[in-house]
Amino acid sequence: MYNERLFILILMHLLKNIRAVQNMNDDAKNCGLVFVKTYKTGSTSVAEFLSAIAYVKGLHCLHPSSGGNYREGELKMRAKRGEIYDMSFRHPTPRLDEDALENLIPNAKWVTIIREPIARFVSTMFFVKKIGMRYGFDPIRIAEAIRNKQIPPDDANAFCENFAHVLSGRRGTTALAYSDSPEIIAHDLILRLEKRNYLVLVQDDLLSSLAILALEMNWTPDVIQGIGISNARKSLVSGGRRGPKRQTTNNQVSCQSGSSCARAVLQCNAIDQHLYLHYKEVFARRLAAFPNLQLWIDAIQAATPGHAISSLPGPWARHYPINCQLHNPNAPPQRHTWRKLHSCQGRQTSLLSLT
Secondary structure, three states: OHHHHHHHHHHHHHHHHHHHHHHHHHHHHOOEEEEEOOOOOOHHHHHHHHHHHHHHHOOOEEOOOOOOOOOOOHHHHHHHOOOEOOEEOOOOOOOOOHHHHHHHOOOEEEEEEEOOHHHHHHHHHHHOHHHHHHOOOOHHHHHHHHHOOOOOHHHHHHHOOHHHHHHHOOOOOOOHHHOOOHHHHHHHHHHHHHHOOOEEEEHHHHHHHHHHHHHHOOOOHHHHHOOOOOHHHHHHHHOOOOHHHHHHHHOOOOOOOOOHHHHHHHHOOHHHHHHHHHHHHHHHHHHHOOOOHHHHHHHHHHOOOOOOOOOOOOHHHOOOOOOOEOOOOOOOHHHHHHHHHOEOOEHHHHHHOOO
């Protein structure tokens, strides 16, 4: 009995050392990546791109346990269990918990995406149809209702100051649209993002954004050309997921810069407008710093429909699951790989399966 317990203790000690060595080696080869999704900014297109890259490179991705969204305290609990992942690209629900994500994805590059606030507002109006229909799909009426606190905070945060709301990690009990000091809030948030050296992508130029992200993550053009995505490839060309169909609808609303519509929308998006102008300028400087960026842009364009790619990894690279996956020994080989990379235990799953 004593020898059996001693053997188990020695085995556990060896496993712990193996995990530590593997984690150090993985961290030396590739840093992790945390992509903080924001709403109606093209973030799903970026997430699909990242999921396909993860499949090709064999990276483990973090997903909710159930329900399609993280529950309150879930990330902190999973971090305490010692789960380790290489990548995260889901919406940070119910709020952004950077400390927990930092433990789940060590040595991570932090990334997010921003969109011009007026275009984002109009896109949200057609996405949150209950609000859009209630106010006749009129941006001015919706913006006024938000300022008059006639729309619940959760919905107000979806329409106004969404980038600032998500990245601040604050709870949605009040709406940032009601703030009287937008420039101060924007300044404080910029300082907060600078502490983690966030890379802020710009939806206006999604191809260049993805190319810069790939460069900074040391993903070579040949890796990008082999990602074999379908829905994500189409969205890179159109500018967003299911872009062409929704764009036709959005064009029916005139909210041009300088119009009364634009002024109404910006009144409840003053923080995000400040942030957008700031990060647009930062993005332009980043573009100028990469003279060979076109090689990566060409690689992304080569992964769009109409180009023959001979070494596609198969259909399982094309989508990511709603929830994390459990092990299924009867799954076909490609699905087994897909399940492993989206498993509920991250990197630890493949290591423990060898014992």
